[in-house]
Amino acid sequence: MNTAWMETADLAAGRGALGAGLVVAGVVVVALLIGMFVLGSRRVRKSEVHRPGPEEQPRMPEGGPVRETRERREPDEVPRSDERLLPHELNGHGTTGSRTSASQERPRWDENSSGAFGSGGPGGR
Template sequence: MNTAWMETADLAAGRGALGAGLVVAGVVVVALLIGMFVLGSRRVRNSKVRRPGPEEQPRMPEGGPVRETREQREPNEMPSSDERLLPHELKDHGTAGSRTSASQERPRWDGGSSGSFGSGGPGGH
């Protein structure tokens, strides 16, 4: 009976040492991962492009700040064709080919129209 008790104590001591060894190994792995993260973030921070100096900053133009220009443009004509036109087949992309409209009055929605939502129902009340 005495020998069985000793074998059980030896097994328990072996399991405790194994559990402590696993905890120590886990702490070492976590410490290595944290160290690698810190070193990697330092390397990335140091390899970034340097900030521009005060002399390299943009300057205001000689004539002062540039202001927005508002104008109404005439739409470009859509060429009629029996076949489908692709975007690269259209000419004058953007506003380059359109002209300034004779009337500079901004278009407004009519009170009873559907606006841009297309339902035709009563809009906002």
């Protein structure tokens, strides 16, 4: 009976050693994964374009800040044709074909209209 107890103790010790070995292997795998992540992120940081320093920042023009010009433009009419028009056949691209409008007043919504699409109302017309 004494030998059976010893065999059971040896078997339990073997299972404990196997369990401890699996835990150690798991810790090693996790440490390797963390190490590879750290090395990979360092490599990515080195390959990125560097951030500009204060001396490389854009400077304000000598004449001061540039202001935008707001003006209303007259629409350019699309020519009527029975055939399909290609983009290069249309008049001026962008603002080259349109003229400054005589009235520079901005269009406003009607007082009785919400101006929202899908509002359920009859609209401004």
